[in-house]
Amino acid sequence: MGQSITFHKADQLKAKPDAGQLGFGKYFTDYMFEMDYSAEEGWHDPRIVPYGPISLDPAATIFHYGQEVFEGLKAYRTEDGRILLFRPDKNMERMNQSCARLNIPEIDEKFVIKAIKKLVAVEKDWIPSQSGQSLYIRPFIIGTDPALGVHPSNTYKLLIILSPVGSYFGNSIHPVKIYVEDEFVRAVKGGVGYAKTSGNYAASLKAQTKSEELGFDQVLWLDGVEHKYIEEVGSMNIFFKIEDEVWTPALNGSILPGVTRNSVIGLLKHWGITVKEKKISVRKLFKKAEKQKLLEVFGTGTAAVISPVGFLKWEDKVIKVGNGEIGELSQKLYDTLTGIQTGKSEDQLGWTQEVKIEKEEVKEKAVDKAEEKAEKKPAVTE
Amino acid sequence: MGQSITFHKADQLKAKPDAGQLGFGKYFTDYMFEMDYSAEEGWHDPRIVPYGPISLDPAATIFHYGQEVFEGLKAYRTEDGRILLFRPDKNMERMNQSCARLNIPEIDEKFVIKAIKKLVAVEKDWIPSQSGQSLYIRPFIIGTDPALGVHPSNTYKLLIILSPVGSYFGNSIHPVKIYVEDEFVRAVKGGVGYAKTSGNYAASLKAQTKSEELGFDQVLWLDGVEHKYIEEVGSMNIFFKIEDEVWTPALNGSILPGVTRNSVIGLLKHWGITVKEKKISVRKLFKKAEKQKLLEVFGTGTAAVISPVGFLKWEDKVIKVGNGEIGELSQKLYDTLTGIQTGKSEDQLGWTQEVKIEKEEVKEKAVDKAEEKAEKKPAVTE
């Protein structure tokens, strides 16, 4: 898709939030990316426009039949002022896998990465730079046909919005408490569990609320068939350090194939540590814990990076993992990953992509630049 | 909730579609109902407004985490000009069950029925009156919080839109061909299958497309655990006449509890026919068919009413049911149900509710009336 991205200038820019108050997903930048799909034109009219409400027919597919996919990745600010994306190609590959499952037309992965880079470049002043902070990038696609009746939409909208974020679970990497859910099910083989689509999260809300009522941070899901095998956490994949091996549930069609999961496996193997992707029964895991063989537990995800798990509850059994602090391997993975993401450590595996700011943009603020351009001609091509 | 419903007049009304061309869910009336929820105010500001686009923040919960429920019911025109709703109390009861599963705040069932009646009264001239036609009513609720991160929304919108419809599967009640899906799964126990929520339909699109490619009309879903037991069809529950009994899958948490299903069971029992709600394996069903004991198969749903099934395919086996025409019992159920719905047959079970048109509205068109009222004062309370 050799299309050019037009730019529509905002009349007014927002005040940026206090860097200490970011939280997750509460603030959004001045601009968003938008692109439309129709059967006749394919994906067309890519544009960067002021962040603002979208207007849809109340009969639109998204409101009734949930035809939607999304992604989540981050832009990081390095100490020497560069901007890095972490494996955006993996997110776009997964987005297309989700699209295939949800009957949504394929996107041009390279073009959407280009769009992400352009939007991030425009919004570069929104990338927070304190430790643990980043600019969260949320591309999503929704079906927009104004018609009832269960069938795939003929028209779609792809949007990308940006949110400056701090840490997902609060301010420090304190271990989280998770709870093995044995009643509610998130996904099952043959369903949409491996796709990043809204329905999976809708199905998870009830158990998430229940876990919070019980005093836990997150739910650990079991498989939907036998309610025996460990799948993943709310928005993280899960890893167990058992003696000198690391285990994680194998991808089986109902687990989201996390980019962080894939990266952690890559790093561990690179370090010569045995990683086993396998079916892990919760019973077996608790047996290992009883025998003091379960040394570390951690979740992995773009939002949470590496999140140590301090407590695990299943039925009436509770495991306290380690001494309630982050384990040695978890810490090493956290440091290495965030090191690569923020340009502090060498990127031996070629995982980062730099967002290049055009020459003039280096001298001036992106926003001033945007204003200039917009004054010269109403729509600027890249 | 003793709130009054305000009315906002449209500047212009649409031309009504040709009654022969209705199809399903393609046309919408001039007005819709809208109501908002916030933690502080609960459900508030109920209003009838001109049908038109809704404007939402691109970070709204519905676009990312699919927090949504919907319902589907119909208003029917009787020969003597009255307007009937069929068991709206059942739809509202189910809507609240769906809300409970999706962490959406409860609605006041009686109030929403009142809102439906008021909207239908305003739009009475949109109710088509040819045989098989009706005004489809689609209430739905969406989460609207402009924030990312997986948690229930704090704010919601309830909307009701109306669409004049013909028959769901085309113009005559010709038997449909269905196909037993043994790879994709729609829902599983512990999930959201029993709730009327968008994610269930998103998950079903792929198999639906596959079935059409294979030359079938609809998918017959099997259970998500063993892939052995029959659940339901795309948007219908399923019934089998086996010798002199009628079987239908028992409600098990992954099947939608259809209002038509419940009504059909009620009618059959009323007629003294044995109905068994049970686990039905597809293997057993095909055995019965081999022995010539499977006499009729039909789907039930608000959109499709009673839809005879003429062909059933599972793996490499195909059953032709009956002589390819609608069976005797299916026809009797169709006639009785549509008879009650359109006021032709006596409503012995008290299933219909009349939409009363206010006195003046009987004399004049609802729309003229609406104009008058709107001229007197901008917002009219009921």
Ligand SMILES: Cc1ncc(COP(=O)(O)O)c(C=O)c1O
């Ligand atoms: C259900 C689920 N599992 C796992 C993950 C982790 O995936 P990733 O590492 O790509 O962020 C996420 C978050 O994206 C998720 O939503």
Ligand SMILES: Cc1ncc(COP(=O)(O)O)c(C=O)c1O
């Ligand atoms: C999945 C599913 N099953 C069954 C039905 C039938 O339910 P009802 O008879 O209430 O329309 C519907 C339609 O509403 C449906 O969407």
